[in-house]
Amino acid sequence: MSMVFHQFRYDQKAFWRNPAAVFFTVAFPVVLLLIFATVFSGQTIEVDGGIEITAYYVPAIITLAVISATMQSLAMSLVIAREDGRLKRGRGTPMPAWVFIAGRVGNSIVVALMMLALIAVLGRILYDVPIPWSEMPAILVTLMIGAAAFSCLGIALTALIPSQDAAAPIVNALLLPLYFLSGIFIPDDELPSGVIEFANHFPIRDFFQAFFTAYLPGGGSGLDWGNLAVVAIWGVAGLLLAIRFFRWTPRSG
Amino acid sequence: MAESVISIKGLRKSYGDTEAVRGIDLEVNRGEIFAFLGPNGAGKTTTVEILEGYRKRSGGEVAVLGVDPERATRDWRQRIGIVLQSCRLDPYLTVRESLDLYAGYYARPRPVDEVIELVGLGEKANDRTGKLSGGQQRRLDVGMALVGDPELLFLDEPTTGFDPGARRQAWETIAGLRDLGKTVFLTTHYMDEAQRLADRVAILADGEVVARGRPEDLGDRGSQPTVITYHGPEGEVSLTTTTPVETLNELTGRALAEGFALEGLEVKRPSLEDVYLDLTEPTNGKVEQGAGQR
Numbered sequence: 001m002s003m004v005f006h007q008f009r010y011d012q013k014a015f016w017r018n019p020a021a022v023f024f025t026v027a028f029p030v031v032l033l034l035i036f037a038t039v040f041s042g043q044t045i046e047v048d049g050g051i052e053i054t055a056y057y058v059p060a061i062i063t064l065a066v067i068s069a070t071m072q073s074l075a076m077s078l079v080i081a082r083e084d085g086r087l088k089r090g091r092g093t094p095m096p097a098w099v100f101i102a103g104r105v106g107n108s109i110v111v112a113l114m115m116l117a118l119i120a121v122l123g124r125i126l127y128d129v130p131i132p133w134s135e136m137p138a139i140l141v142t143l144m145i146g147a148a149a150f151s152c153l154g155i156a157l158t159a160l161i162p163s164q165d166a167a168a169p170i171v172n173a174l175l176l177p178l179y180f181l182s183g184i185f186i187p188d189d190e191l192p193s194g195v196i197e198f199a200n201h202f203p204i205r206d207f208f209q210a211f212f213t214a215y216l217p218g219g220g221s222g223l224d225w226g227n228l229a230v231v232a233i234w235g236v237a238g239l240l241l242a243i244r245f246f247r248w249t250p251r252s253g
Numbered sequence: 254m255a256e257s258v259i260s261i262k263g264l265r266k267s268y269g270d271t272e273a274v275r276g277i278d279l280e281v282n283r284g285e286i287f288a289f290l291g292p293n294g295a296g297k298t299t300t301v302e303i304l305e306g307y308r309k310r311s312g313g314e315v316a317v318l319g320v321d322p323e324r325a326t327r328d329w330r331q332r333i334g335i336v337l338q339s340c341r342l343d344p345y346l347t348v349r350e351s352l353d354l355y356a357g358y359y360a361r362p363r364p365v366d367e368v369i370e371l372v373g374l375g376e377k378a379n380d381r382t383g384k385l386s387g388g389q390q391r392r393l394d395v396g397m398a399l400v401g402d403p404e405l406l407f408l409d410e411p412t413t414g415f416d417p418g419a420r421r422q423a424w425e426t427i428a429g430l431r432d433l434g435k436t437v438f439l440t441t442h443y444m445d446e447a448q449r450l451a452d453r454v455a456i457l458a459d460g461e462v463v464a465r466g467r468p469e470d471l472g473d474r475g476s477q478p479t480v481i482t483y484h485g486p487e488g489e490v491s492l493t494t495t496t497p498v499e500t501l502n503e504l505t506g507r508a509l510a511e512g513f514a515l516e517g518l519e520v521k522r523p524s525l526e527d528v529y530l531d532l533t534e535p536t537n538g539k540v541e542q543g544a545g546q547r
Contacts, residue, residue: 003357003358006354006357007354007357010346010350010353010354013345013346013350014343014345014346017345017381018345081343084340084341084342085337085339085340085341086340086341086342086343088307088337088340089335089337089340089397090358091307092305092306092307092330092333092335092337093330093355093358093359093401094327094328094330094331094358094359094360094401095358096327249307
């Protein structure tokens with residue numbers, strides 16, 4: 001277990017020194033929040049009987065930031081490490097495979113929690129969106145289920161990425177359209193119902209709905225067990241695929 | 254009686270219909286530097302990766318430190334160090350951090366500062382690995398394989414693509430491993446590297462060992478004719494002799510008596526390179542005279 005923490009510490013160091021990783025996981029969601037909140041400022045939307053657009057975008061962007069810190073970040077960094085030969089090299093040491101994966105997933109989850117704090121605080125300071133302190137248990141449970149599930153999906157996704165050059169295009173081609181269709185970039189009352197129906201087939205939409213419910217509960221516990229169950233099932237499927245198809249040796253060369 | 258660290262009997266490996274390794278027998282003893290020499294595609298990496306536990310063999314018996322690498326345990330991995338043929342380092346960690354990270358994987362690591370000195374990176378200890386030259390990265394690679402204080406090190410083509418200065422430094426690092434009492438299994442396609450570093454060599458061609466022995470004994474080099482060339486009064490002269498001591502004595506005696514210089518005098522034994530080319534390319538063995546082997 002102390003070896004997991006050891007691995008995690010160095011993963012953290014390497015993460016924060018990597019400008020591309022920090023930009024896409026930390027800066028990009030912040031920039032998106034600022035852009036959407038500015039472009040659509042003053043509008044209200046027909047959710048939960050009408051809310052400020054900024055109150056909509058804070059949980060939406062946190063959803064995106066969690067997926068970015070887990071699925072996107074893991075898929076990219078693991079493919080790069082695999083093709084560099086670093087994963088193969090690590091397998092030649094006494095370090096157990098699960099320690100390495102646990103360190104990386106731990107790194108992702110910690111970054112996801114930091115993004116929750118960052119976006120929530122920015123929303124509070126810039127747009128007066130209250131931080132729902134009383135809902136924090138539900139928010140954290142929802143975030144952890146989502147972070148774990150999207151970590152598994154990110155590890156599974158590496159099996160479909162043949163090279164370092166292909167990592168960013170494949171990951172973005174998958175995630176960006178789903179962010180749009182799932183109501184993260186465009187509020188879902190503006191989207192045609194067919195689009196939402198399509199997006200409902202993918203876990204980003206489920207996770208967004210669950211996180212939205214936790215962050216802005218319209219009564220109740222704030223835990224949207226229905227959508228969380230779907231997210232968890234996707235996570236388990238990702239885990240099984242990852243166990244079956246994840247590889248430690250370079251695909252190219 | 255030398256203790257066997259690696260023992261290979263009748264090793265075979267096929268990929269589909271192609272046989273990459275076709276029945277190899279080898280013993281490597283404790284404390285020696287053993288070079289596995291052969292051209293690209295001879296089966297060197299396949300063999301070494303079977304020994305490291307990365308690949309499964311198709312046939313034969315293999316024991317590395319008394320263990321079948323296909324049944325590698327964590328305890329066994331504590332005792333070996335691996336430098337892969339190509340592996341980039343994490344560019345965002347420093348030399349010291351890279352070694353600290355790996356030291357944490359082992360039960361009884363060697364002190365990191367000691368490893369930094371061993372691989373000659375004292376002045377680079379706090380530089381990120383992305384800023385190191387290719388030769389320095391390779392020495393850090395060796396350091397990361399050494400930090401667990403293994404008994405046996407595998408080095409797969411450790412100096413491929415290096416400039417002469419970087420190769421010389423890498424050689425010093427590798428030769429230093431012998432003084433630490435490590436056993437080293439080295440693959441290379443450079444003859445001079447094997448000659449310089451190895452106690453024993455096996456030459457591999459097309460999946461088979463075609464020669465083995467001490468570098469100086471390979472291919473009966475001792476009994477092959479020596480070529481003496483010089484520029485004398487008669488012009489360019491080239492003598493081929495099996496008794497070089499007598500021939501040289503006679504030649505230098507005549508030069509002194511008659512008062513001429515033996516300009517550009519050279520005495521050439523067949524180099525390991527000649528032997529190697531003969532063995533690995535039987536159809537055109539006499540391609541060129543090994544140029545300037547010292």
